[in-house]
Every structure is written in structure tokens, then in C-alpha cells.
Amino acid sequence: MVVESNCEIPENLFYYIDGKNTVWAKQESPDTILVGITDIAQTMAGKVVKVRIKKKGTKVEKGKPVATMESGKWAGPVPAPVSGEVVDVNGEVEKSPVLVNRDPYGNGWLVRMKITNPEEIKQLYTGAQAVQKLKELVAAEKISCKRL
Template sequence: MVDLVVESNCEIPENLLYYIEGKNTVWAKQESADVILVGITDIAQTMAGKIVKVRIKKKGIKVERGRPLATMESGKWAGPVPAPVSGEIIDVNAEAEKDPVIINRDPYGKGWLVRMKVTNPEELKQLYTGEQAIQKLKELIASEKISCKRL
């Protein structure tokens, strides 16, 4: 079982890597030395509200760290989902594009967005992990007065 920290109803799995830039929070799960699975956090899906549209970049597209790998729209928000590291998109979650609310319901599972081949493994070390990630996300939850809810 994955260690899970719950803060203000927000789930923060301890085994993931996190890209945290302002209010943008993206998770990455290392599947092999150079392949990661990427999605948005419980916090991000709560802040966005019900996601009505997701446009994910196509397979084979190369993205730089911090540049959009997808864009999302909800009733109250539209914006980019930044790439946690530089790499090439090797798989896209077509299910999330067809039924975006899956991202709200299961942000760490069925709501993943892309699988990427990492071009610069050094960048993985720049992501937040463990206690440091949890602390940073707790600060965001507190500063934004977030209480997570799933649809």
C-alpha cells in the first residue's frame, strides 16, 4: 500500500515526484529509469473544479520542462498542465480526453495524462519528493484554503 498523507481532504501519495510551480502542481511516477507517468494532483483537480475539456499533446511531441504538455478547462479555469521534466510524449491517456471528469475522480490513477520518455534524467532530481513535497503541498493547501473534494 502506498503511504498517503491526507491534508484538508487532499491526498498526497508519498511515492510520487512532484513539480510544484506557484499553483501548478503536477505529479510524476517513475516507471523505469527514463519513463514517467504524469498527471495533476488532487489539489490541482480541486482548484480547477469539474474538468470539462482536456487537450493533450500528441504522441511523439517533445516538451521542455515547465512547458505545457496538456491544457485543461473547467467551469472556472482554463490553463496549461506543465511538463515536470523535458522529454517526449510516448503515450497519451485517450480515456481522460474522452471523459475528463475521470481526472477529478481519480487524479493519481485512471486520470493520468501522459507517459513521457525523459530526455534529461538530471531534471528528475529537481522535482520535490517525500517530506519536502508534502511540506510544500501543505503550504499551498493552507495558503489557498483548499479542502479537496472528488466529483
Template sequence: MANVRGCNLPDDLYYNVENNVWARREADGTVTVGMTSYACSLAGEIVSYTPKKVGKSVELNKSVCTVESGKWVGPVKAPVSGEVIAVNDAVQAKPGTINADPYGAGWLVKMKPTNWDAESANLLTGAAAAQAFEAKMQADGFGGCA
């Protein structure tokens, strides 16, 4: 697992660095989506999570959910286009789970991608993702994850 400025970036995930989101391709072809630890650190403690409804089609880089913290409200953007097939009810009950475990229990939505092969080519993994996040953090003046 890469660690950039104290932010964990699991090697097996696909990252949209610009939008601070990750995607994990599951064995059945679905995609689990979440916020990076960097995004969680920037946002602060998440207090609200409002996902799109199951069955809703979401285009690439459009909102799959809205999250709110004490200092920020905003969309979490889809790393690939597809249909929302599940939302995380546990996170809806306890939004802070996103901060506590962004790559595990804090996932946001599961999607059935419409064009994984083409769209995932624009996502970064492993060392390439770590280098891109380091550059982004440098440009943003980010000190590091807590």
C-alpha cells in the same frame, strides 16, 4: 500516503509543487504525468482535455496538455522535459476521470524523459512534498480538497 487538507499525495510520486503536477517513474524509464488532487480541487470538474501529440518534444515547465473546467482553462506543465510517447484516450473520452482518479486512471501523458536524473532533483517526494503543499495551500488561502 500523505494527506494535506484533505488532498491525497501518494508517497511514491515526484511533485512539482509550483505547477501542481506529479510524475511517476516507470520501470522502463518512462514517466507518467498527471495533475495533483489539489489542482483538481482548484480547477473544479474537468470538462475538456487536449494533450500534445505523441512524438512532440516538451521542455521542462512547458505545457503537456490543456485542461478546461467550468471555471478555468490552462496548461498542465511538464515536470521534466522529454517526448510525449502516449496520451490518455480514456480521459479524452471522459475528462472527469482526472478529478475522480488523478493518480490512477486520470493520468494525462506518458513521456520519455531527456534528462530525468538532473531535472528530477528539483521535484519533491514524501514528507518534503507534503510540507511544501501545506505551505502553498496556506499562502493560497486554500480550505481543502472536497
């Protein structure tokens, strides 16, 4: 785990980084991933007050919304890191959206997806490359992470 400006960056995850939109993916099996937003993303959003997650069975293209979130200062999509099908949703986050802020890499996960194109996982950032890219975002946005 790398910590940059109080932001946790687990090195064992895959990251979809598109501008300020940062999503993590944890590979659970060759064709299944768990998806959530990064510590950096939850800090930039502020206190999350609403989460809408796509229903089980929904097919999502890479980069298209797998969920939407609202906070006091932001509302927007959470992009799918790879193309696939939503096979499980975290209903706890829909009931208590602040879980995303309190535990973005644990209880704040959003969806479990079945990957339709395994090649796409190789296109995500991981390890030192991910850490470097996320450190650059932290510096550019002058972010200091905090949990609620």
C-alpha cells in the same frame, strides 16, 4: 499517503510545483514517467470539462505545456515536470475529462513521457519535502479537496 484537508498527497511520487500549478510524476523506469495533476490541482480547477493532450512524439521542455485543461472556472496549461517526449497519451481522459477529478493519481493520468534529461527528475519535490510544500499551498489557498 498523507491526507491534508481531504487532499491526498502520495509520498512515493515526484512533484513539479510552480505557484498554484501542481503536477505529479511517477517513475516507471529509469527513463519513463507517468504524469498527471494533483488532487489539489483538480480541486482548484473544479469539474474538468475538456482536456487536450499533446500528441505522441511531441517533444516538450520542462515547464512547458504537456496538456491543457478547461473547467467551469479555469482554463490553462499542465506543465511537463521534466523535459522529454510524449510516448503515450490517456485517450480515456480526453473522452471523459471528469476522470481527472475522480481519480487524479490513477485513471486520470495524462501522459507517459520518455525523459531526455534524467538530472531533471532529481530537481522535483518528493517525500517529506513535497508533502510540506503541498501542505503550505493547501493552507495558503484554504483548500479542502473533494472528488466529483
